[in-house]
Amino acid sequence: MFAIFKRCCLLSLLVAGLCNSTLSQANADEGMWLFNDLPTEHLKSKYGFEPTEEWSDKLMKSCVRFNVGGSASFVSSNGLVLTNHHVAFDTLSKLSDKDNNYAKDGFLAKSMADELKAPDLELNQLIKITDVTDKVNEAISSDMAPGDAAKARRARIGEIESAAKEESGLRSDVVTLYGGGKYHLYQYKKYTDVRLVWAPEASIAFFGGDADNFEYPRFNLDATIFRVYEDDKPAKIEHFLKWSEDGPAENELVFVAGNPGRTSRIFTTAALKYQRDVRMPYILDFIRRREVLLQQFGLGGPEMERIAKDQLFGFQNSRKAYMGMLQGLQDPAMMANAVAAEQKLLEKVSSTEELKEYASAWEKIADVQKRKAKKQGQGVLINSRMFSIAQELVQMATEDLKPSNERLAEFQDSGRESLEQQLFSSAPIYKELQQAILADEIARMCEIRGADDELCQTVLAGKNPNDRASELIFNSKLDDPEVRQQIAAGGIDAIKNSDDPLIKLAVAVDDKVRADRKDSEELGEIEKQAYAQISQVMFAANGTSVYPDATFTLRLAFGPVIGYEEKGKSIPAFTDINGTFAHEESHSGQKDFDLPESWTSARDKIPGGTRMNFVCTTDIIGGNSGSPVVNKDLELVGLIFDGNIQSLIADYAYTDKQGRSVSVHSNAIRESLRYVYDAEFLADQLGK
Known part of the structure; x- marks a missing residue:
């Protein structure tokens, strides 16, 4: 299936740019875009939607990042935070003991006084992004040995971060982008008093177990709600997401704002x-x-x-996940495409006078791979x-x-x-x-x-x-x-x-x-400098209209809610509550497909047509778990929790033919709180 990939890595995009061609609209929805460099022209031309600075700022500040690895969003003015059960699982396990297994059995705080304080959670709300590329590069000279350059770069980054933190009081992280082509300062407001409000049982959050993991259709309530506090009181949140009344429609454009971990699409x-x-x-x-x-x-x-x-x-x-990624890399067609794209790029570089100085970058990276293999x-x-x-x-x-x-x-x-x-x-x-x-x-x-x-x-x-x-x-x-x-x-x-x-x-x-x-830092420095040169080729061809690889920092992805074809069958975009019970019945006797008692007893209460999960073409990767899915009006319509099996190569490449991100539908969260968990008081707080 990898032969249908629009490109194997950013290298093929470079070829397109250097040949004065443009991205086709068919694959331009690919991308994990920087919030300070969104593809506004593409969104306007293809979807008739132009995000304003106010729109992107509100969405940016409505999102938070979990220090344990994952994404989340503010969903109320009084500090409610929505993420995945599997992102929260580490904290649920730490709060559990032999008498109370919240990770397995779930939890509901009937009042704020009952909310459980997490022992070591830190949530980061992105406040500001600043380009500090020149400041970082000033510390490096061309005659420095790699080890000395790595040490000087680390020292300069430390100086920038410390000065920014002292001036603002915000957590301040310098982030490497484009493999070393740019450096941005990300500044965060930290929340360290985080308390558990609600979690469903593991058997519905991870319904279908390992067998259904990275598959679709799915029927999971992979959601958990925390609340952030300041001065021992629920935090007053200015930027939060409204709750959609009906969720997304089929073919509707949606947006995912989250923190994808690491991609390697710039790799040679x-x-x-x-x-x-x-x-x-x-x-x-x-x-x-x-x-x-x-x-x-x-x-x-x-x-x-x-x-x-x-x-x-x-x-x-x-x-x-790793098996899926490795199988993609082992596909001869994918690697052949990557080799062909790289060769075209190198031919263009060697024939363009102002780019010739960058030709050795690929050789340096190849040498580093040999040295890493030995180590x-x-x-x-x-x-x-x-x-x-x-x-x-x-x-x-x-x-x-x-x-x-x-x-x-x-x-x-x-x-x-x-x-x-x-x-x-x-x-x-x-x-x-x-x-x-x-x-x-x-x-x-x-x-x-x-x-x-x-x-x-x-x-x-x-x-x-x-x-x-x-x-x-x-x-x-x-x-x-x-x-x-x-x-x-x-x-x-x-x-x-x-x-x-x-x-x-x-x-x-x-x-x-x-x-x-x-040794690793020295090899990393050689790679940084080489990829920085490759990035200069990118910028010469396309400016910074090419998104950088993911860095576990906030990015925006977008695409329509749409199903796909697999093995001659049409896979619908949505699943519903009725399908959830049918899925249990069709796997009778398999432990991972047994719904919790709370669901079986509420079967006649919760509306059967309530949508449960859905898929869309948004470009996501590990770290996006817990990301909010929103519509143009910044209403929460879903919660990212997975990708299908065809999306697992996304570390290295993207396809929208079958690859899909998988979300919990906003209605499934709200209606289950009301009808399954008798938590209407909590459902009523969502989006307000």
Whole structure:
């Protein structure tokens, strides 16, 4: 099916631009557009709609970003925030215990006094975007070695962020765009007092389980509502979305405002092949291994199943997503298109005098891919929560001895509050699960590097992986947030004098971790400079009318609500409540298709024709989960929660022939609150 892709990456767009052709209207709806550079001419010419600055500003400020990875929106003047159940799942799990499993059984606060405070959520509302490209590039000279350039760039970015935060009081992040072609300063208002208001049961939020994940038709109520507070009172929100009375009509133009994670559409063919042949198979092996471990851990009993569920859900979701992406990259037609497009572009560059200086960019990127392939899997491969905490404490103590702009990025003053909120979170850490994960991580590292490897011997300390992990986890006190605060407050002396085994291990491997990070930054700097040159080719051809790759920052996508054809069948744009019950009945006996009792008992109450889910052609990717879907009047008509299987290649390419984003219909949320959950008081607050 990939032969029908309009293009495989931005390279083919460059060819079109350099050949003085224009994008066809058939594929111009592709794009994750910057809010300070929207495609207004295209929207006006194709849809007769021209977004005003007031329109885009209101939509921008009605959206928020979850620090755990996901999107959301304000849907009331008194602080209600709407996102997905699966975005909220991490917080629901942290709020749960053996007696109250909110992640599984759902939750409803009957009053504001009953709303549950999340232990470590931070929501970011984008307030302002400023181009700081010149300020960043001033710090770099052409004769700098890559390592020196990376260090200078990091320092300059730190200076910009710190100055902006000090002046405005807002969270201030410099974002790399166009692979290094531009740098924008994004400034956010932070909300850190976030409370759970309502969540449905997991069995309706993830109805159909792994079998239905990334499929369509769907029948999911993948929604959760929080509320933000300021000074211990519900926040007064100026910019929020009204609630649509009827939702979208078929073929209606809709907009998605959210924070797509990372795309790689500017990648050269060498970079795509590295992803296809090295990086993604490596990641998939890790994901499959962790998925099996978590499944096995959960077989130990109901409580062990509960505490592993959040991570298991995430790894199952990632496994299916990465498999879809890899299959797309392995399609010969897609790669052939990418190679042909790149060759045409290089021919044009070599024959255009003012572009010849950029010809070497592709060779530099190809060389970096070879170097990255050799380094794959050679780092300190320990990925567990408690060990990561130890590493943060050890590195923070050392970095705090330096001026802010000379520190590693995550330890600079501009992001310190967010770092500490996560580091000192009161969310529970389960040592039994941590031990299982750490044991497997140590074993995995020994398998890749060889158990006689010096680093492996340091980590093992004369024991097998299981015993070593037990010693490290059960003798550590880093699961206690007060202990973490004490160590952090004590600085470098506390690290030197600590007898915590995880701290000692983090100290022992810190030189290796830092050396690997330095190497990665140097390779990243070479890529940044090369992609910046490719971006200059783009700008010469098209200006900045080409959207940049996603960076987990707020973007706008748009397209019509429309079904598609698959295997000779017409797939309708909408599903409804009647279909939800029919879907359960057609899968009788399959646990993942059992609706919760609240739904079966309310079957005669909720109007059967109420629309449940719908699809549209909007260009989304991971990170867009929880994004509001709005109409021209900025009324919320839906809630993004998935893409179909044909959309999974969207990291690298876009198609609107079959690829679709999948949303919960606004009516499904409102009517289920009224008729299933007896929460009319909450439904009445939506959009007001």
